[in-house]
Amino acid sequence: MTAARIVMVATIAAVLALGSVWQPFDPEAIDIAAALAPPGAEHWLGTDHLGRDILSRILVGGWRTLTVLAAVAAISFALGAMIGTSAALVGGGVAELLMRLAEFLAIMPSLVVALVITAIIGFTPATAGLALAIGHAGPFALMAYGLARRTVTEPYVEAARRLHIGRPRLVLRHILPNCWPTLAAYVAADLGRNVVGYAALAFLGLGGAISAPDWGSMLYEYRSHLFDSPGLMFWPGAAIAVTATVLNLALDPTVADTDDPV
Amino acid sequence: MAIGSSRLIAAAATMGRRLVILAAASLVAFAVLHAMPGDPVETALLGWGLPRTEEAIAFLRREWGLDRSWVAQYGLWLERLVSGDWGRSIRTGRPLLDEFGDALPISLVMGCGGLVIGLVMALPLGFFAARHPGGVIDQVTRSLSVISQSVPLFCMALGAIWLFAAELRLIRPFTEPPFERLLLPTLLIALYTVPRFSRVYRRELLLATTSLYCKFALAKGLSPRAMLWRHAHPVASAAMLAAVVSECGWVIGGTATAEVVFSLPGISLFVVQSVGVRDYFVLQFYVVIMAAWMLAIGQAADAARAWLDPRTDSGTGP
Numbered sequence: 193m194t195a196a197r198i199v200m201v202a203t204i205a206a207v208l209a210l211g212s213v214w215q216p217f218d219p220e221a222i223d224i225a226a227a228l229a230p231p232g233a234e235h236w237l238g239t240d241h242l243g244r245d246i247l248s249r250i251l252v253g254g255w256r257t258l259t260v261l262a263a264v265a266a267i268s269f270a271l272g273a274m275i276g277t278s279a280a281l282v283g284g285g286v287a288e289l290l291m292r293l294a295e296f297l298a299i300m301p302s303l304v305v306a307l308v309i310t311a312i313i314g315f316t317p318a319t320a321g322l323a324l325a326i327g328h329a330g331p332f333a334l335m336a337y338g339l340a341r342r343t344v345t346e347p348y349v350e351a352a353r354r355l356h357i358g359r360p361r362l363v364l365r366h367i368l369p370n371c372w373p374t375l376a377a378y379v380a381a382d383l384g385r386n387v388v389g390y391a392a393l394a395f396l397g398l399g400g401a402i403s404a405p406d407w408g409s410m411l412y413e414y415r416s417h418l419f420d421s422p423g424l425m426f427w428p429g430a431a432i433a434v435t436a437t438v439l440n441l442a443l444d445p446t447v448a449d450t451d452d453p454v
Numbered sequence: 455m456a457i458g459s460s461r462l463i464a465a466a467a468t469m470g471r472r473l474v475i476l477a478a479a480s481l482v483a484f485a486v487l488h489a490m491p492g493d494p495v496e497t498a499l500l501g502w503g504l505p506r507t508e509e510a511i512a513f514l515r516r517e518w519g520l521d522r523s524w525v526a527q528y529g530l531w532l533e534r535l536v537s538g539d540w541g542r543s544i545r546t547g548r549p550l551l552d553e554f555g556d557a558l559p560i561s562l563v564m565g566c567g568g569l570v571i572g573l574v575m576a577l578p579l580g581f582f583a584a585r586h587p588g589g590v591i592d593q594v595t596r597s598l599s600v601i602s603q604s605v606p607l608f609c610m611a612l613g614a615i616w617l618f619a620a621e622l623r624l625i626r627p628f629t630e631p632p633f634e635r636l637l638l639p640t641l642l643i644a645l646y647t648v649p650r651f652s653r654v655y656r657r658e659l660l661l662a663t664t665s666l667y668c669k670f671a672l673a674k675g676l677s678p679r680a681m682l683w684r685h686a687h688p689v690a691s692a693a694m695l696a697a698v699v700s701e702c703g704w705v706i707g708g709t710a711t712a713e714v715v716f717s718l719p720g721i722s723l724f725v726v727q728s729v730g731v732r733d734y735f736v737l738q739f740y741v742v743i744m745a746a747w748m749l750a751i752g753q754a755a756d757a758a759r760a761w762l763d764p765r766t767d768s769g770t771g772p
Contacts, residue, residue, distance in 0.1 A: 418620060
């Protein structure tokens with residue numbers, strides 16, 4: 193990772209985290225008298241149709257998005273590492289079953305999988321993170337399995353096995369150290385798409401998410417003002433697009449595919 | 455062209471694997487209902503506005519076979535799946551088979567239409583991007599690729615409605631007859647598939663030019679353009695099938711947000727609304743439909759790949 197990429201990710205993370213410590217107004221405070229105020233000295237980005245401060249809502253939405261990203265990254269990594277390495281170690285019918293399950297999950301639209309999960313367990317940033325991680329788990333588990341399988345056949349793993357090293361230690365000390373950089377790169381590359389996925393989940397808003405200050409649910413709410421005050425949709429839309437673009441460009445080399453095969 | 459028996463066996467194994475996945479899908483779909491919190495009978499009575507009498511509950515439990523063992527229930531469910539007796543929607547009260555029958559064509563027209571338009575546009579774009587790396591077309595498709603992966607479909611859809619309906623007043627997205635209502639979402643899906651296809655195609659073309667047979671074609675005096683078209687294109691288009699297959703799932707199942715924005719009653723919108731009222735019967739059939747669709751696409755792609763590029767072994771897709 194080059195310095196420029198690190199700066200990009202750190203900057204976007206800092207901006208998203210800002211919402212947890214500072215908001216100029218209460219993002220939920222309704223003030224009908226000040227509804228649809230243009231950007232000004234008091235409300236920097238103006239107010240929405242209920243008089244809520246848009247900047248505060250965008251900032252809180254950013255913090256919620258960051259929470260989701262952290263949850264998705266941690267859960268995907270743990271899930272992938274666990275399923276991949278255990279399937280590779282145990283092998284046989286169990287691995288076969290797990291991988292067929294992963295293939296099944298891979299062909300289901302991840303948005304619908306995530307949607308069903310949030311509809312069941314409720315909609316918070318943490319549950320949405322879990323839902324998105326499971327929605328994307330199929331291809332990830334397949335990749336982790338392939339990676340772990342290659343490592344399992346290495347001579348040093350074979351040597352460790354012959355020394356009767358227990359399975360937990362074998363996984364933690366001998367297999368994972370060789371897998372986790374690739375797994376982590378894969379998880380990181382997916383972060384930009386998870387910003388988009390979380391926005392879509394919040395937009396569809398099952399499980400009681402509609403009035404929460406999420407970028408996606410803001411767009412759902414503001415879209416009924418498409419014809420009278422379309423400007424409302426600009427800030428949440430721009431927030432999603434900018435965050436996802438920065439993360440995609442910084443973390444996913446395939447998005448801009450600059451490395452030519454020739 | 456003779457087909458080796460080993461290849462036939464591999465193709466049969468792939469098909470067997472697909473059938474196993476389909477069986478697993480039906481099992482998962484069946485298990486989903488039982489893993490859900492909340493009793494389907496209670497949900498249905500609430501949804502249909504019927505009184506919660508002992509009689510009604512007992513009747514529905516027997517009607518849906520919920521009083522039997524799991525194995526018997528799975529058998530019963532498979533029987534209903536095959537015979538087309540899918541029950542009624544809790545939300546609308548209409549037979550599910552009719553609901554899916556109405557919703558599926560809308561999603562298919564929108565998704566496959568977008569896919570085909572995307573593919574038709576992507577081939578020339580990818581070709582000229584590969585012909586002139588770093589040129590205008592290369593830069594444009596690269597930027598489109600970044601945008602399509604960073605701006606959600608529903609943001610773009612809202613922007614398009616604002617531009618074409620509110621500002622330019624060219625269309626009325628919610629009142630037109632079905633064909634015109636489908637036009638904008640179909641074009642939007644095409645906009646999202648164009649960069650993916652054109653970038654994959656370009657990459658595969660460039661990859662093919664590093665091969666010996668392409669260098670040989672140049673050495674014998676073919677122009678770079680003819681070499682690309684005659685020798686790199688068949689291989690690149692075979693490799694592109696994988697991208698088409700992965701997009702096929704998205705265009706049918708991943709367009710729920712577009713269906714919401716354009717209020718098009720497609721399959722994704724139907725499933726979202728059904729999940730919202732906890733109608734998990736719908737989910738069961740949706741899972742099987744999606745699995746069958748994706749596996750059929752995978753099977754078709756294998757056949758197409760073997761035809762386009764005889765070197766490839768069958769059975770690499772999902």
